[in-house]
Amino acid sequence: MLNSLKLELEQRKANGLLRQRRLLDSPQAEHIVANQKPYLSFCSNDYLGLANRPELIAVMQKAAGDSGVGSGASNLITGHHRYHDTLEKQLASFVEMPAALLFSTGYMANIGVLGALTGRGDAIFADKLNHACLNDGGYFSYADFHRYPHNDVAALEKLLKASTAKHKLIAADAVFSMDGDIAPIPEYLALCEKYDAYLYLDDAHGFGVLGAHGQGSLNHFNIKSPRIIVMATLGKAAGVAGAFVAGEQVVIDYLIQKAKSYVYSTPAPPALSATLSASVHLIEQGDDLRANLFALIAYLKANLKLKKWKLLESDTAIQPLVIGGNEESLAVSEYLQAQGILVPAIRPPTVPAGTARLRISLSAAHTLDDVKQLVAAIHQAESVL
Template structure:
């Protein structure tokens, strides 16, 4: 029998062992983790809507009307009117013809990619795409070709030499680097080479674009440019679930073919009602996004002044590059000792030698809280051994 305990010990020695924290109370910047109050800078709740009182009120008022559980899959008797209203709302929000509601972002990527490509087809995937995209490509059983991160020229060369049905898949905002895909150029080469473009905008929806409508609309790209748009609702939207939006014929095709949609119990319909309310808030609240932009600018300026190496990101995802696994864990622990929660990200989530602290900012943070983080980062530099981290520099 495989020695699982030995493998776990090896992960511990390599600085790759993962643990779970027990969170008490609602998700917000000031939370309780393992019984200890901490100021969190690692949540994907970019707009601070996960604990919004108005959204909670809508959820509570919907429960007596919808009940709690989804009870069945959407194709049996689980497709509630609340789900239907949410799909219509998502289509309107993303300015697409139609939308389909999935239970999670992971399931959306698995289901969409494996339905739209199969044996004999070719899928082209950015090398830094999320694990759910990678797994969706594998599950499709299509030929998978990975192109260098953001390298449209390399992708175009691959497309030019490939025949048959072609699918290009990319994150909109890359979850570990925080940069945005070159969507205009991707749309151009996909049209030129008759490839179907799929964009997972999990980290762009709510944050980027006019009224938070996402990275595609931030670039002025329509449904004809980005035919398949995927997004999650558990990040900036603050609730749960995911969706895919695009032409009605493709949504109908996914209802017939996407196994992660067909064979999954529908999410609680009351949650769909709360999500509609959250989308209304996102559309109407540009001030929330402006406050978030100001926090991002303040953090970047302060961290760079301290000599930390950041990625070229203007999104709420602000990685601090460290390099080694143990060094990243040490920096995370140093911050936690000062009452801040910033998790270390290590391989295989990121490439070997590129361990980092993934700082994520939220509109729920205050300027004073960001200043507290910068102060803690200044104090923590002295706790990292000299020369152990490429993020450290002399001020």
Template sequence: MRDFAAELEQRRDQGLYRQRREVDSPQQPELVVDGRPMLAFCSNDYLGFANDPAIIEAARATLSSAGLGGGASHLICGHHRAHHELEQTVASFTGREDALFFSTGYMANMGVISALAGRGDTIFSDRLNHASIIDGCLLSRARIRRYPHGDTEALAEQLAGTEGHKVVVTDGVFSMDGDLAPLAELARLCRTHDALLVVDDAHGFGVLGEGGRGSLSACGLGQDDVPVVIGTLGKAFGTSGAFVAGSSLMMDYLVQKARTYIYTTSMPPAIAAASTASIRMAMAADDRRAHLRNLIDRFRRETQAMGYALMPSDTPIQPILIGGAAEAMALSRALEGHGIWVTAIRPPTVPQGESRLRVTLSAAHTEAHLDRLLQALAVCRQEIGLTAA
């Protein structure tokens, strides 16, 4: 039998041990963490919707009329009117014919990718894609070819040398780097080489594009360019679950083939109703997006002036590149000593030597919140003796 205790101890020694923290408050910038007040810069609640009264009320009203549990899978008796209304709202929001509501983003990626490719097919996956995309590719049993991050020339060579059914899958916004995929060029390559393009825009929806319609909207791309788009509702929309949107034919195909949709109990109707309300609010949230944009610009300007190394991101995901896992943990702990919660991201989530603090900004943060973060970063840099980038 494997020595599991020894493996855990090794992770501790390497600075890679992970621990859960207990939050005893609603999701918002000012949290109670393990019984202590903290100012958080590690949530994906980009628009500050997770504790919004109007969205909470939409869930509460549906609880009264529809009850709590989904009861069964969508294909048995679990497909409620609230689910249908959410899917119609998602389709309209994304500019597509139809949509499906999945229980989680992880399940959406695994179900969609493994349904769209199988034995004898080839999937082309960006090397920095999210773990759920990687696992969806593995589950498909298709041949997997990984191309260097954002390298469309390398991808073009791979596509040109491959026969049969081809699927290209990428994040829209990369969750650990915050940068955008070269979506327009990916769409062009897929048209040229008769490949199906699938984009997971979990971190783009709500934040980028007109009305928060995501990175595809920001690039001027529609359903003909990107036939399948995936999004999560647990980030900028502040609720839970995920969706996939595309043509009616494609959604019908996924109803027949996506195992993570077919064989799981549907999400509570109240969550669907809250998500519908949230999407509608997000479309009208230009003021929040403008405030968030100002926070991002100020954060980048002032942290770089301190000597911190930032990654090339214009999104709310602002990684501070540190390098070693131990050093990243030291900075995270130092910030916590000042009441600031920013998590250190270490291997295997990121490559060796690229450990970082993943700062995420929200429209719910105020300028005063950002003042506190910047002041703490300046002090902690000196406290731990962090050298210049």
């Protein structure tokens, strides 16, 4: 087995697909120290620049003193702390849903929810560009798992119409992590109402950024429905860690009983929930942060003029620059790194073959000069590579 693992790693390296970690020696921010060198970073999902906010650090320090550094037991034994409970109620109110439930990660949330709500005899309908955890959740659920072309409402309707499943669940990213585009959520809800289905949305990249006061993708479309269940992560725009699922009270009550990744795991330390409560207040009051972020997005889109490479259409903080080949994408990323700018190269299987890209992530913590520096460096890279 060890020999086969070695051969596969060597083949991945030959194909330009070997992933490597950077060692961060600073807080997560727009300017970081990685591998002992300073960089201007466009790698982070810290869309509002909250990961290193002094007031959140102070809250976490105090909360750790009050509640300790670990939860110590599963939620259904003695691990469910007052800080957890307060945050769940706050999140439900913020996204205007009846109830919410915390999970330690978004991956655990998606696997737990899909596995709990669907099973044999049911059907899940998933966008082909969904995040890997939605796919894994679908596979592990034992439900029939159908995939439709990206954002293709007509193809999805054909699948729903042909299905005889007892329960039908559409599962989709709200904002797609590698393309930055937004799912046609109103059209999906209309299909749910027409075919007696439910909609499960992964709003990891919309929460905190889209909608009034950062309430997320549902608010962005001004949509409410008991047929919708939404998940959002808390380690991106919220700047901390974890995830939550929100929906009807009966859904949350059922997940507490049946979601295995909730029932059989120890919750995140209570101090994180206390910190997240403060973070949600900052998100709610952060219209100026979002205004700056969207101004930077508009500047990048208006000023990045390319001949060989293509900036995909996106109105979100995720701005994908499609290069094409794996080796060429790595070369562009390495060229920018030599200029002191970090932008990650994303390659298959994360994105389809032939669409390797740089994933530019903008943050409200960036300045206009930061983005100007990035634009100039990409123009220069295209002229020499």
